[in-house]
Amino acid sequence: MSDFWKNKSVMVTGHTGFKGAWLALWLTHLGAKVHGYALDPPTTPSLFExxxxxxxxxxxxxxxxxxxxxxxxxxxxxxxxxxxxxxxQPLVRDSYHYPLETLKTNTLGTTHVLEAAREIESLRAIVVITTDKVYHNKEINHPYSERDSLGGSDMYSASKAAAEIITASYRESFFKNSFVNIATARAGNVIGGGDWAKDRLIPDCITAFESGNPVYLRYPNAIRPWQHVLEPLSGYIKLAEHLVSSDGADYARAWNFGPQPNNEATVALVAEKLAYLWGNNAKIKFYESFENPHEANLLKLDSTEAYKKLGWFPRWSLGEAIDHTVSWYKGWREGADMLNICLEQIAHYKAAKSKRSTGNL
Structure with a gap:
């Protein structure tokens, strides 16, 4: 990765958010000249700051x-x-409260990025990040591949599925015979240090544990494809490298970057592991309410295409992902240099061997 990115001009939209900040950090570490375009950090505290x-x-x-x-x-x-x-706008629950804003940002905003990109002579690749929730989820024990149909039973999922369709349309309509190759990337529930977004499991747990309160789980039995944030980011970086290559047009399509099947676990199981590692009598309670908006209870990704075509494989088991996440937050609590902590975790990730069949926790 490192030689490829040296001195290359790279634009990251959403660089003040959780995933965007990690990506911007990693790309600068690889030698890229990173330019960020985003609103102010969406949370306080934030990884960006x-x-x-x-x-x-x-x-x-x-x-x-x-x-x-x-x-x-x-x-x-x-x-x-x-x-x-x-x-x-990355939150399912917020999409119920702010449906128009969600569509404006996720769907029209993506259209704006693609439209603005049409005029850039230097450009060779665009990676549009969507989500695993773009699939028409039947909530069955079926890992979704890139060939499965798109859908969305909530406004967040629908807005991202629409972004997928718009991206494909721009690729075929305006970039097909150009030097620019465009791909979309779909990943599952990411965890890792520096996330403080509301209504996400890890931030909710850390906030509760820090204050000495129990964390209340809304969907304890929901199964999610958990992975550390560095997993999909490594996929995005590798995908971009392929898009810029001489045969980049072969990679201009949708890609899944999910964890190994053994990394799929219930919300309750992940929270219990997190509480155990945090210590200090961290407590978990279950909270079921008919007022909770719909969220999928079962969602799995099939990343076979990324394995075969990109040579991308997950490196950390779910247990390792949780270990590194807890370690990051404990370092922050103790006043450590968090830039160095992030760089150390990237180094540990890069040094880890790819895992094609790993244990759970």
């Missing part, structure tokens, strides 16, 4: 992807080789 990601960037634009003229101006100014599009 705690690890001082801004100090690593070549530029840091605070603006909305709804502003097409601003997007065009920033893209034109920095002439990126690769665009990673992560800016989004």
């Amino acid at each position: 705690i690890a001082n990601i801004a100090s690593l960037l070549h530029s840091d634009t605070r603006a909305d992807i709804a502003d097409l003229l601003q997007l065009k101006s920033v893209f034109y100014q920095h002439q990126p080789i690769v665009i990673f599009h992560l800016a989004a």
Whole structure:
């Protein structure tokens, strides 16, 4: 990875968010000249501020992807080789409260990014990050592959499925005979240090444990494809490298980056492991309510295509992912240099061997 990215201009939208901050950090570590485009960090605290990601960037634009003229101006100014599009409204529950805003950001915002990219002569690849929730989920024990149909029973899922369709349309309509190759990337529930978004399991647990309160689980029996945030990010980086290669058009399509099947676990199991590692009498309670909006209880990904075509494989078991997550938050609690902690975890991840069949916890 390292030689490829050295001195390349790269644009990351959503770089102030959890995944975007980790990606921006990793790309700068690989030698890329990273330009960020996003709103202010969505949470306080945030990984972006705690690890001082801004100090690593070549530029840091605070603006909305709804502003097409601003997007065009920033893209034109920095002439990126690769665009990673992560800016989004990322929460299922928020999509019930703010459906129009969710569609505006996730669907129209993606359209704006693709439209602005049409005018960039330097550009060679775009990786649009969506979600595993783009699939028409029948909640059966069937891992979804890239060939399965799209859907969305909530506005978040629908907005991301629409972004997939729009991306495919732009690829066929405007980029098919160009030097720019476009792919979408779908990943499962990511965990890792630096996430403080509301209504996510790990942040909810850490916030409760820190305050000495029990964490209440809304869907304890829901099965999720858990993975450390570095897993899909490594896939996004590898995918971008393939898109820029001489046969990049062969990779211009949708890709799944999910964990191994043994990394699928219930919300309750992950929370219990987290509480055990945190210690200090961390407590968990189950909370079932008819007022909870619908969220899928069973969702699995099939990443065979990424294994075969990209040579990408998960490196950490679920147990290792949780270990590194807890270690990160404990370091933050103790006042450690979190930029160094992040770099150490990236180094540990890169040194780990790929796992094609791992144990659970």
